[in-house]
Amino acid sequence: MTNWIDIGALEDIPARGARVVRTALGCVAVFRTGSDEVFALEDRCPHKGGPLSEGIVHGQSVTCPLHNWVFSLETGLAQGADQGQVPTFPARVEAGRILLDATRLAERSAA
Amino acid sequence: MSQSQKHLVVIGAGMASGRALEHLFEADPDAWKVTLFNAEPRGNYNRIMLSPVLSGEKTYEEIVTHDDAWYADHGVTCRFGEKVTAIDTAAKTVSGEDGVPVAYDKLLVATGSAPFIIPLPGHDLDGVIAYRDLEDTNAMIDAAGTPGARAVVIGGGLLGLEAAAGLRMRGMQVTVVHLMGHLMERQLDEAAGYLLRKALVDRGIEVRCSANSREILGQDGRVRALLLDDGTELPCDLLVMAVGIRPNTALAKEAGLAIGRGIHVDDQMVTSDPDVLAVGECVEHDGALFGLVAPLYDQAKVVAKTLAGAPAQFVNKEVSTKLKVTGCDLFSAGDFAAGEDREDIVFRDPARGVYKRLVLKDNRLIGAVMYGDTADSSWFFGLIKDAEDVSEMRETLIFGPAFQGGTPLDPMAAVAALPDDAEICGCNGVSKGDIVAAIANGATDLAAVRATTKASGSCGTCTGLVEQVLGVTLGDDFVIPAAQSICGCTEHSHEDVRRLIKSQELKSQAAVWQELGWKTKDGCHTCRPAINYYLLAHWPLEYQDDPQSRFINERKHANIQKDGTFSVVPRMFGGMTTSDELRAIADAADKYNVPTIHVTGGQRIDLLGVRGEDLPAIWADLNKAGMVSGHAYSKGLRTVKTCVGKDHCRFGTQDSSGLGIKLEKKLWGAWSPHKFKLAVSGCPRNCAEATCKDLGVVCVDSGYQIGVGGAAGMDVRQTDALAQVPTEQEAIDITVAFYQLYREHAKYLDRPYKWIAKVGLDWVRERVIDDLENRKALIERFELSQTIYQKDPWAEHARERAESYQPIADLSLQAAE
Ligand code: SRM
Ligand SMILES: Cc1cc2nc3c(=O)[nH]c(=O)nc-3n(C[C@H](O)[C@H](O)[C@H](O)COP(=O)(O)OP(=O)(O)OC[C@H]3O[C@@H](n4cnc5c(N)ncnc54)[C@H](O)[C@@H]3O)c2cc1C
Ligand code: SF4
Numbered sequence: 024m025t026n027w028i029d030i031g032a033l034e035d036i037p038a039r040g041a042r043v044v045r046t047a048l049g050c051v052a053v054f055r056t057g058s059d060e061v062f063a064l065e066d067r068c069p070h071k072g073g074p075l076s077e078g079i080v081h082g083q084s085v086t087c088p089l090h091n092w093v094f095s096l097e098t099g100l101a102q103g104a105d106q107g108q109v110p111t112f113p114a115r116v117e118a119g120r121i122l123l124d125a126t127r128l129a130e131r132s133a134a
Numbered sequence: 135m136s137q138s139q140k141h142l143v144v145i146g147a148g149m150a151s152g153r154a155l156e157h158l159f160e161a162d163p164d165a166w167k168v169t170l171f172n173a174e175p176r177g178n179y180n181r182i183m184l185s186p187v188l189s190g191e192k193t194y195e196e197i198v199t200h201d202d203a204w205y206a207d208h209g210v211t212c213r214f215g216e217k218v219t220a221i222d223t224a225a226k227t228v229s230g231e232d233g234v235p236v237a238y239d240k241l242l243v244a245t246g247s248a249p250f251i252i253p254l255p256g257h258d259l260d261g262v263i264a265y266r267d268l269e270d271t272n273a274m275i276d277a278a279g280t281p282g283a284r285a286v287v288i289g290g291g292l293l294g295l296e297a298a299a300g301l302r303m304r305g306m307q308v309t310v311v312h313l314m315g316h317l318m319e320r321q322l323d324e325a326a327g328y329l330l331r332k333a334l335v336d337r338g339i340e341v342r343c344s345a346n347s348r349e350i351l352g353q354d355g356r357v358r359a360l361l362l363d364d365g366t367e368l369p370c371d372l373l374v375m376a377v378g379i380r381p382n383t384a385l386a387k388e389a390g391l392a393i394g395r396g397i398h399v400d401d402q403m404v405t406s407d408p409d410v411l412a413v414g415e416c417v418e419h420d421g422a423l424f425g426l427v428a429p430l431y432d433q434a435k436v437v438a439k440t441l442a443g444a445p446a447q448f449v450n451k452e453v454s455t456k457l458k459v460t461g462c463d464l465f466s467a468g469d470f471a472a473g474e475d476r477e478d479i480v481f482r483d484p485a486r487g488v489y490k491r492l493v494l495k496d497n498r499l500i501g502a503v504m505y506g507d508t509a510d511s512s513w514f515f516g517l518i519k520d521a522e523d524v525s526e527m528r529e530t531l532i533f534g535p536a537f538q539g540g541t542p543l544d545p546m547a548a549v550a551a552l553p554d555d556a557e558i559c560g561c562n563g564v565s566k567g568d569i570v571a572a573i574a575n576g577a578t579d580l581a582a583v584r585a586t587t588k589a590s591g592s593c594g595t596c597t598g599l600v601e602q603v604l605g606v607t608l609g610d611d612f613v614i615p616a617a618q619s620i621c622g623c624t625e626h627s628h629e630d631v632r633r634l635i636k637s638q639e640l641k642s643q644a645a646v647w648q649e650l651g652w653k654t655k656d657g658c659h660t661c662r663p664a665i666n667y668y669l670l671a672h673w674p675l676e677y678q679d680d681p682q683s684r685f686i687n688e689r690k691h692a693n694i695q696k697d698g699t700f701s702v703v704p705r706m707f708g709g710m711t712t713s714d715e716l717r718a719i720a721d722a723a724d725k726y727n728v729p730t731i732h733v734t735g736g737q738r739i740d741l742l743g744v745r746g747e748d749l750p751a752i753w754a755d756l757n758k759a760g761m762v763s764g765h766a767y768s769k770g771l772r773t774v775k776t777c778v779g780k781d782h783c784r785f786g787t788q789d790s791s792g793l794g795i796k797l798e799k800k801l802w803g804a805w806s807p808h809k810f811k812l813a814v815s816g817c818p819r820n821c822a823e824a825t826c827k828d829l830g831v832v833c834v835d836s837g838y839q840i841g842v843g844g845a846a847g848m849d850v851r852q853t854d855a856l857a858q859v860p861t862e863q864e865a866i867d868i869t870v871a872f873y874q875l876y877r878e879h880a881k882y883l884d885r886p887y888k889w890i891a892k893v894g895l896d897w898v899r900e901r902v903i904d905d906l907e908n909r910k911a912l913i914e915r916f917e918l919s920q921t922i923y924q925k926d927p928w929a930e931h932a933r934e935r936a937e938s939y940q941p942i943a944d945l946s947l948q949a950a951e
């Protein structure tokens with residue numbers, strides 16, 4: 024079951040930028056691309072825990088601020104030679120508002 | 135009405151119902167007796183063509199699709215200028231303003247949509263209109279009739295731009311105000327949006343993107359100006375709002391029909407009441423709304439079939455968009471968002487202003503955006519609709535259907551096309567003709583051309599261009615050495631990009647991407663920070679720094695630590711501090727639980743381990759004590775180390791700390807290709823380590839020795855002497871001029887010593903020491919840039935952007951439940 028919750032307006036995140044949503048299980052980074060798509064990923068780089076929300080967003084990728092690993096925002100997979108995957112969460116925009124699936128966010132501890 | 139004839143009542147004589155009636159009468163001219171209500175005092179016309187009517191390219195008469203004769207021929211009872219006010223689905227009647235019920239067997243609701251009016255203060259003033267019907271169009275034509283009249287159009291979408299172009303063609307001064315970062319953002323990506331903007335600006339339309347409207351100002355009940363959020367007032371006699379449409383559902387809602395955002399219909403176009411159908415922009419089908427006619431025409435066919443009792447099904451297909459502004463050729467269709475599983479093919483021809491982008495997924499074309507050359511758009515649109523496998527033609531796809539495997543595009547064409555008097559080497563004033571002549575006289579490589587013409591012998595940024603002239607002139611006899619490109623997004627080198635940003639007056643990142651043929655949509659973490667720097671260095675007034683193209687440290691004005699916390703280093707000018715500053719630092723450290731305090735190698739104090747969310751607050755506290763950001767994180771001025779100098783030291787010759795403070799006060803806040811560190815020592819004992827800095831001053835009895843190009847990091851280098859000058863003022867001037875020269879010429883991420891190794895110290899000395907005019911010009915350009923960039927980012931962020939340092943939402947409580 025999906026349980027979409029409104030976490031804020033699209034405008035609250037700069038294009039090619041991110042903000043975090045704090046949850047009981049750690050922060051989730053919500054990204055907005057240059058084409059106004061939104062993606063939600065765990066805010067933790069699988070390399071050494073870098074906060075992905077602070078990275079540079081380009082195309083549908085983000086570059087980790089600590090050691091420049093690049094991740095797909097869509098799949099969470101590390102690009103190029105690096106290996107690793109960041110958990111992703113369903114996110115969408117409706118009428119200018121950003122919606123996240125609360126059920127999936129909460130399921131993380133179980134998974 | 136004959137016995138067998140059933141009665142169809144239609145509400146709305148617009149494009150959708152007009153088409154439905156045509157199909158209905160084609161199938162059987164006598165099956166239905168039709169009564170047609172329309173709120174507008176006329177029958178159906180081609181609403182799309184209002185734009186050419188506005189611009190004067192067509193008259194209203196030319197766009198009427200159904201005239202009185204047509205309605206008479208088909209026995210349609212026309213009730214134009216009459217608005218239907220109620221539907222009674224139980225009694226199966228509708229009533230107009232006269233209140234007399236009209237019975238129906240079947241009802242077709244085709245009420246279209248209404249323009250959305252932003253409820254800004256002043257939206258009800260005279261002269262504020264939307265753009266939907268003939269009345270609006272005539273109002274615009276009238277307004278344009280007053281000489282010198284000005285218009286503001288809110289909304290940079292399809293409709294807004296057509297309104298703007300039409301008004302401009304009628305001689306009005308027009309400004310388009312658009313909330314988003316680029317025009318037609320729903321249909322175009324940034325590159326195409328940039329080209330469109332350029333074309334509109336070229337025809338005299340002012341375009342303001344990322345502009346939020348605050349209030350419409352009036353005088354005597356009429357619009358006078360639009361006030362923007364940033365305080366700008368745009369005076370106008372006419373204000374057109376074209377910010378979107380909303381389906382007209384009020385009537386259906388009151389009648390109890392199921393509605394969402396539009397009137398719900400099934401695949402047969404039947405509403406929740408089996409005797410009521412709906413068609414056009416007023417409907418919602420399978421979650422989708424409609425704003426273009428192509429799908430409405432498909433719906434109209436289905437309506438006619440359903441009414442005839444024949445099976446039919448509406449399927450929502452891809453739509454494509456074109457802008458009807460003469461001279462602006464653009465096309466967009468399908469889904470053109472970039473994606474992991476998607477592949478972009480980008481083609482740019484900067485000379486012709488052409489941009490094409492195709493988006494492929496699983497070997498199928500799923501989206502296309504093109505600007506400047508849309509000749510093949512229908513072919514591409516066909517490929518999208520048919521979801522055809524394009525793997526066979528993948529390589530040549532972007533060149534369109536006519537491409538027969540000819541030669542790929544010649545990258546040298548642009549250089550070949552340059553006229554002989556085009557300047558190639560700006561430093562030495564060498565034209566293309568000079569170089570071609572040198573080649574004719576036997577210079578066959580770069581070194582020879584350099585020796586005979588001096589081209590590329592100075593700053594070296596034109597090297598690539600000289601090589602291309604060699605290539606064009608000598609053909610296969612010359613192999614161009616591959617200059618290292620910035621990154622995978624482009625073939626251009628840093629030097630090329632810097633030169634082109636200046637010579638082609640590129641003033642935005644989108645302009646660079648387009649004009650220089652970037653291969654990716656919006657760059658990457660390697661090129662974006664570099665381009666952002668080059669743009670702000672060359673166009674300090676025109677370009678706006680883009681925080682999203684900066685590494686985190688420069689975006690958040692603090693150094694990120696390995697655990698995601700930050701360090702905070704306030705500036706201590708010249709390494710001097712006061713007991714009050716130290717007290718404020720100590721208080722801040724206590725208040726924000728700073729775990730580590732370190733005295734840095736740059737003569738100041740670093741508070742390490744501050745939480746990102748606390749940054750604006752700790753900055754505000756330090757600001758209160760008079761301290762500003764130390765930019766310990768920036769590619770910009772870092773520290774100016776000083777020794778105590780002659781005020782205290784028995785060997786001191788000059789006021790070294792005083793000079794250091796003056797230098798730091800002048801230079802702080804500026805951005806540069808890499809960090810820039812200074813030091814001033816009071817005598818040759820050099821306690822401030824001035825001889826291993828990017829620029830160091832060693833004071834002597836007779837004045838000031840200035841050395842440049844030192845380093846003490848990964849490379850350790852001693853400075854080279856640049857000059858010795860007698861006065862403090864000259865030492866300051868030379869420092870500023872040197873910094874500006876470095877800012878204007880060095881490659882991003884080259885410290886000064888690396889840059890000097892490329893251009894030569896003599897070249898630097900000529901510009902900064904010998905040529906006094908040039909020194910003055912450099913200082914002036916630096917000071918101009920400082921009027922924009924010398925501001926404390928801490929104060930600015932604490933004041934205006936504190937919110938963005940907080941989580942956008944806190945769900946920690948919800949998730950715990
Ligand atoms: C804080 C400080 C060490 C200290 O506690 O003393 C420091 C800390 C860092 N230095 Fe440094 N450097 C510090 C003085 C120096 C010095 C000494 C000096 O400036 O007199 C040098 C050698 C001089 C020089 O630059 O030539 C120095 C050479 C470097 C280098 C190598 C630069 C090079 O071109 O070779 C780097 C790496 C880089 O910039 O790419 C670096 C990078 C860094 C970074 C920014 C690493 C990073 O990217 O995170 C460190 C940030 C720590 C933090 O979170 O605050 N730091 N660093 C010093 C801050 C001075 C200040 O007040 O601003
Ligand atoms: C300036 C302009 C340019 C456009 N350009 C393009 C283009 O290039 N390409 C494209 O595909 N589309 C374009 N469109 C959109 C296109 O015109 C619409 O999609 C189309 O007209 C919608 O048709 P419709 O029949 O649903 O609504 P309409 O054509 O709006 O017809 C609805 C009619 O219903 C009447 N009505 C409403 N309520 C009542 C009531 N209660 N009683 C009686 N009558 C009522 C209205 O007065 C109106 O006449 C453009 C639109 C405009 C305004
Ligand atoms: S060595 Fe340094 S401290 Fe000593 S006199 Fe010179 S400037 Fe002053």
Ligand code: FES
Pocket residue numbers: 068069070071072073087088089090091092
């Ligand atoms: S922590 Fe992200 S790349 Fe190292």
